[in-house]
Amino acid sequence: MANHTVSSCPTPFLSAADYSNGGYLDGRLCKQVGLDVCCLPCPMTDWAYPDSFNTVGLAAEWVAVLSTVCTGFLLLSWAVLPVDKTYRHYLSICLTTAVLFMNLGFVIPLAAKPEQCFDSITPNSMDTSPVCAASGAFLILGGWGGVLWVFLRALSLHLQICWQVVVGRNFMWFSQAAGWGIPVIGVVLALLLSGVSFRFGATCHINHKSSLADLWVPLLVFAGLTIIIQFATFGYCIKVYLASLADNSASTEGSNLPSYTNSIRTMTPKQAYRRVRRVIQLQWRGIAIVLIIITDVVFFSVVFVFQDNTSEALKHDDTLAADWIVCLAINKGNKVPCLDLAKPLVVNQATVGAVLLLLAMNGIWLVLLLGRWTMATGWIDMFSGSDRSKREFVSVDARLDDFKKDTRSYEMLSRDSGKMMDDSVTPSVVTPISPAYRSPLRSPSANRESTGSANNDGRRTPDYFGQTVRYHAPARSFSSPRPPPPSGQMSPQPVHTVTWDARDTYARPPRQAQYPDEDDYVNPLGMNRI
Structure with missing residues (x-):
């Protein structure tokens, strides 16, 4: 900066001679006044x-x-x-x-x-x-x-x-x-x-x-x-x-x-x-x-x-x-x-x-x-920590950890609505002591109250639940449970039931045996399957 004792620029204008050539020079707003260049102070x-x-x-x-x-x-x-x-x-x-x-x-x-x-x-x-x-x-x-x-x-x-x-x-x-x-x-x-x-x-x-x-x-x-x-x-x-x-x-x-x-x-x-x-x-x-x-x-x-x-x-x-x-x-x-x-x-x-x-x-x-x-x-x-947009399907047994340990049978439910995949309403309380699935090919003698009794051929079904299974008659069943015959007596004749078409009732079709004696065996892990 140059030192000038006298300036012909009126207030508020400043003489350009007093300042160096740094900055954006074209941004100055200056005017020639006599022998001096007077500029408007920054910013304009x-x-x-x-x-x-x-x-x-x-x-x-x-x-x-x-x-x-x-x-x-x-x-x-x-x-x-x-x-x-x-x-x-x-x-x-x-x-x-x-x-x-x-x-x-x-x-x-x-x-x-x-x-x-x-x-x-x-x-x-x-x-x-x-x-x-x-x-x-x-x-x-x-x-x-x-x-x-x-x-x-x-x-x-x-x-x-x-x-x-x-x-x-x-x-x-x-x-x-x-x-x-x-x-x-x-x-x-x-x-x-x-x-x-x-x-x-x-x-x-x-x-x-x-x-x-x-x-x-x-x-x-x-x-x-x-x-x-x-x-x-x-x-x-x-x-x-x-x-x-x-x-x-x-x-x-x-x-x-x-x-x-x-x-x-x-x-x-x-x-x-x-x-x-x-x-x-x-x-x-x-x-x-x-x-x-x-x-x-x-x-x-x-x-x-x-x-x-x-x-x-x-x-x-x-x-x-x-x-x-x-x-x-x-x-x-x-x-x-x-x-x-x-x-x-x-x-x-x-x-x-x-x-x-x-x-x-x-x-x-x-x-x-x-x-x-x-x-x-x-x-x-x-x-x-939640995602309401996902409608994941979880098991009913996931709500019943006290009842389920090794049971594999479950129903796929919507976590949000509490409904199954087919939109049917699930029971409010589900226990593993549900009615056992009864195959139409089995004899009535296989449907017994006690899960721990022996079969006629000497095989024994283990007692997985420690208590007697209560029988609930199915809605469309035309037979009733019969107690097993005393030892040494002939088993009674099987009860003839009315034939029906599974497609008319939307029920599960009869299961065909794939292995010998498969129809004589009750899977205790599938007894609560609906």
Whole structure:
């Protein structure tokens, strides 16, 4: 810094000769006054806007913090929770990531609180402030990514609705290459050809040099293509709807599907309308997100380009800001009487506030439109250790550990509803002393009350339960249990039962013996099988 004892610059202007050539020199707002170059103190927004302008910027930064939390919640839910809770899709994930990058462009300055000015008349640039470089890069990357991913989302919807193209893996890889490759290239070109600096609040923005060619024009081109594709899709939907109103063919009155499911060309207008309506019902959230983000980006681009061009015009035409500069000099730096004269030179404060808030709110729109209530219930289930979405089937015997040790027979029940797989109601109390299965091929003498008595051939069934099994007559049985004959006597003649068809009663068909003497054996582990 040079030391000058005399300066011809009126208050509040400062002489450029007193400062070095560091910082972003093109960001200075200076004017030749006699033999001296007088510059407006940095930052310029403090002199062109009222003090409430800083409050608007701070509010936008805190809204961006909330938006960052929302996008982080969505990304974490998509990464951790199952797909049936989140219905995640790569188009939604990548768009949310791009919005997160855009929000970081506002959050980083709020956390770091960087100095906007290199000295009293020069703003900082990405070369003199790492925070400026980071915030500007994230803002440009988020803007590029948001525009590209809403373009790809609109293109995907257009192909599905208008051209009946099922987008698959090839479109996904193309989207990944274009959705992230183009933004990375755009950020590199913007930083190399233009650079970023503190020019509009606490967040660094792209400089004027070559900014139209390397950022604003390409962004507006993709935004324009997105709008054209989106309105073409809307036009096709309206055409299909109007055609369905004039379709009175009787063949489509009771059918929602085309005559041949493998050919879309066979669909009548009403069938096409039903198909388009179903797609719109599934994709209306994505359509709303496309319109919101495109509106924000176009609004921001137009406003910032206008502000940028006005600032450059002030440097080349001294007469545009002459009245405002004279007012500041007369009032010795009191900006309040001169604010009305500064309004034609800058964008209206309400417009600036609206742009900043809309950019910061994109994450909130995403969580409202792409988020689902099942995400919240999924996190609750995860932390509580339960998963209500799974309808697992467990055994009745799992509830009766005191009764079951080695028993293998069980019924498959729904854990939630307490019903079997065939939706039949289970008994409220199930014990292992259920009636034994009686095969129609067995003689009545095999059905005894005691499980520990001997058979006629000398074999003995072990007493697994230690108590007598109580007999319960089946509902459709036409016989009754008979006690075993005394030793040495002939067994009575078997009781003839009425024949029946198992298919009429939905009962189990008679079991055929696979091994000799299999029908004479009672499996004690299967006695509680229903």
